[in-house]
Amino acid sequence: MIDALKVIMWVALALLVYAQVGYGLLLAVLARVRRAPEQGRAPDHGRAPGELRAPDHGPTVVSLIVAAHDEERVMAAKVANALALDYPREALELIVCCDGCTDRTAELAREAGADLVLELPREGKVRAQDEGVERARGEIVAFSDANATLDRGALRALVGAFADPAVGYACGQVRFGRSEPSDASPARARAGGAGADNQEGLYWRYELALRSLESRLASITAGNGALYATRRAAYLVVDPVMGHDLSFPFNFVQRGWRAVYVPEALASEKMVPTIEGEFARKRRMMSHTWPIVLRGGMLRLHAYRPLYALMIVSHRLLRYASPGLHLVALAANAALLGQGTVYVVVFALQLLLLIAAGLARAFPLRPLLVARYYVLTTASAAAGLWDWARRGTPAGWEAAEGTR
Numbered sequence: 328m329i330d331a332l333k334v335i336m337w338v339a340l341a342l343l344v345y346a347q348v349g350y351g352l353l354l355a356v357l358a359r360v361r362r363a364p365e366q367g368r369a370p371d372h373g374r375a376p377g378e379l380r381a382p383d384h385g386p387t388v389v390s391l392i393v394a395a396h397d398e399e400r401v402m403a404a405k406v407a408n409a410l411a412l413d414y415p416r417e418a419l420e421l422i423v424c425c426d427g428c429t430d431r432t433a434e435l436a437r438e439a440g441a442d443l444v445l446e447l448p449r450e451g452k453v454r455a456q457d458e459g460v461e462r463a464r465g466e467i468v469a470f471s472d473a474n475a476t477l478d479r480g481a482l483r484a485l486v487g488a489f490a491d492p493a494v495g496y497a498c499g500q501v502r503f504g505r506s507e508p509s510d511a512s513p514a515r516a517r518a519g520g521a522g523a524d525n526q527e528g529l530y531w532r533y534e535l536a537l538r539s540l541e542s543r544l545a546s547i548t549a550g551n552g553a554l555y556a557t558r559r560a561a562y563l564v565v566d567p568v569m570g571h572d573l574s575f576p577f578n579f580v581q582r583g584w585r586a587v588y589v590p591e592a593l594a595s596e597k598m599v600p601t602i603e604g605e606f607a608r609k610r611r612m613m614s615h616t617w618p619i620v621l622r623g624g625m626l627r628l629h630a631y632r633p634l635y636a637l638m639i640v641s642h643r644l645l646r647y648a649s650p651g652l653h654l655v656a657l658a659a660n661a662a663l664l665g666q667g668t669v670y671v672v673v674f675a676l677q678l679l680l681l682i683a684a685g686l687a688r689a690f691p692l693r694p695l696l697v698a699r700y701y702v703l704t705t706a707s708a709a710a711g712l713w714d715w716a717r718r719g720t721p722a723g724w725e726a727a728e729g730t731r
Contacts, residue, residue, distance in 0.1 A: 329666065336659035339652045340673070346645035351533070353641075354540035357634075361544060370493070370583025386418040387486055390465030390559070393423050394455040398473040399430040405473050406439035413479045414486075420465055424455035451722025453567045460562050469556035470571065471594065475501065477554060478593035485556050485592035495561045495584025496575050498550035499592030503531060529697065530704070535590070537642065542588035545635045546580045548642045549573050553594035567722035569619045570612075577639060581630040602687070602696065606703040606710075613647075613711020614720045620647060650709035653677075 391409055395402060402423070409421050420443070423436040427449020436444045443462060447455055460468050467486055471477060481499055488497035541547045550572050557563075557575065561584060565574045576586035599605045619625055625643065628636045645652075657677050663670040680698055687699035714720070 329663070332659045332662050333666070336656055336663060336670075336673075339656035339659065342645055343649060343652050343656065346641065346649060350641040350645075351537055351540075354537060354544065358540050358543055364493075364545060364585065370495075386415045387467055387489070388418045388420065388465040389414065389467045389469055389482065389486055389556070390420040390422055390459070390463035391469045391471060391482065392456055392459035392463065393421070393471055393473055394426055394452045394459065395423060395428065395432050395436075395473040396426045396449070396452070397428050397430045398432050399428075399435055401474050402432050402435045403439045405471075405475075406436055406441050408476050409471070410440055411479065412477060412482045414482045419482070420463065422459045422463060424459045426450065426452060426455040451567045453565060453570060454722065456571070457564055460559065463559060466559055467556050468559045468562055469554065470552070471554050472552045472596065475553040475594045475596050478595075481554055481592045481594060485554060485589050488587050488589050489556075489558065491585070491587075493585045494587055495582070496550070496557050496579040496586040497555065497589050497592075498547065498576075498586075499554035499594055500535060500588070500590045501531075501551050501553035501594045501596055503598040504595055530700070535588075538588045539590060541638055541642070542586075545632070545638065546586040547576050547588050548635075548638050550576055550586070550588075553596055554592055566618065566623065568615055568720040569623050570615050573616055573625075573643075574619050574623055577625055577631075580635055581624065581627065602700050602703055605700070606707050609704050609707035610710045610714065613708050614714040615711075616647065616708075617712050617715045618720060620644070647708050649705050653705065 393405060393409070398405070406421065406423070409419075410416070412419065421441045422443045422445065423433070423441045424445045424447060425433045425436070426447055428446070433444050433446050445455075445458055445462065447458055456470060467489060469482060469485060485497055485499050488494050538547050538549075552570070552572055555571070555575070557579070561579070561582070563575065563578055565571070565578070579586045599608050620643070624630075625639065628639065631639065657674075660670060660674045660677065664674060681702065683695050683698035684702035685699075687695035
């Protein structure tokens with residue numbers, strides 16, 4: 328029994344360390360010894376994959392689709408930003424899909440110059456995007472969040488990825504800026520300005536480094552909603568609770584396409600101001616993630632090439648299993664406290680992480696805030712699973728506080 332507990336504890340801890348650090352190191356090593364995937368033919372799906380026009384026939388027509396629910400605070404600025412992109416206006420179609428809006432979102436989108444504004448019943452972001460694709464005339468359909476600001480050359484850079492006929496999905500880079508919480512405490516302000524406690528920026532820089540390596544070696548395992556695109560002929564209609572950010576990349580890979588990351592396609596969004604707010608946002612995201620993992624096809628590992636299957640297991644499945652791995656490691660470690668000094672030290676380190684997370688609210692120092700961020704965002708995976716199992720996941724969504 329004791330030997331079995333030792334194996335369980337050390338395996339759980341090893342998987343946690345691998346998921347958070349070892350995977351990145353493995354990708355870095357592979358990137359040094361492996362060549363990047365060569366450009367290839369588009370997969371044969373029994374229909375034309377919507378190849379790009381030759382340069383002498385003019386630029387690729389792109390439909391930029393913005394799904395919005397009650398976004399009157401940002402809609403005029405969003406349309407203006409889209410129309411100011413460094414992309415030929417005659418080749419850019421801007422479609423705003425209003426998902427059950429009860430404010431002036433549609434009116435402001437029309438006034439600002441959107442080419443097409445769809446006023447739809449509220450069925451969720453994914454169904455609104457589906458409606459936009461149905462009406463789109465572009466060879467490429469691109470998507471962007473209402474609160475995302477695109478760099479002038481972002482769309483041109485993103486569309487450039489489709490010059491490789493093997494690419495079916497591409498996502499850009501989103502950078503998070505700080506927003507000001509309305510209830511910022513003096514302690515938080517002293518720690519680095521109001522809203523400085525969310526450590527999402529630190530995590531996100533690491534995440535983007537992993538994404539870049541995945542794209543270089545094979546395909547990315549997840550995207551983001553700020554800016555991404557697919558070939559219109561390859562667009563997938565998925566369950567309305569299964570957002571595109573996670574469901575599209577692996578589904579495209581299963582169908583023979585590459586899913587790539589284009590860091591030059593820059594977008595920016597406001598970060599949720601507080602760690603507690605970030606926990607709530609990720610909890611909502613994880614309630615959409617678990618249906619994708621458990622019944623959306625992600626677990627069909629045999630449908631991937633070996634390297635990509637390893638990526639899915641390492642970057643997705645082990646990350647989502649982290650709350651359970653932590654609990655298993657802590658419980659096994661507690662039962663082994665009489666087995667030597669090393670078990671006392673490891674147990675103390677695990678408790679220290681929890682204590683540091685608990686102290687961060689009273690003492691908002693960077694190491695404590697990082698600990699709190701890690702604990703809460705890890706817990707969000709378990710909370711999201713609980714929410715989905717208990718009451719399901721609604722297709723509709725609300726903007727996270729402080730991100731508009």
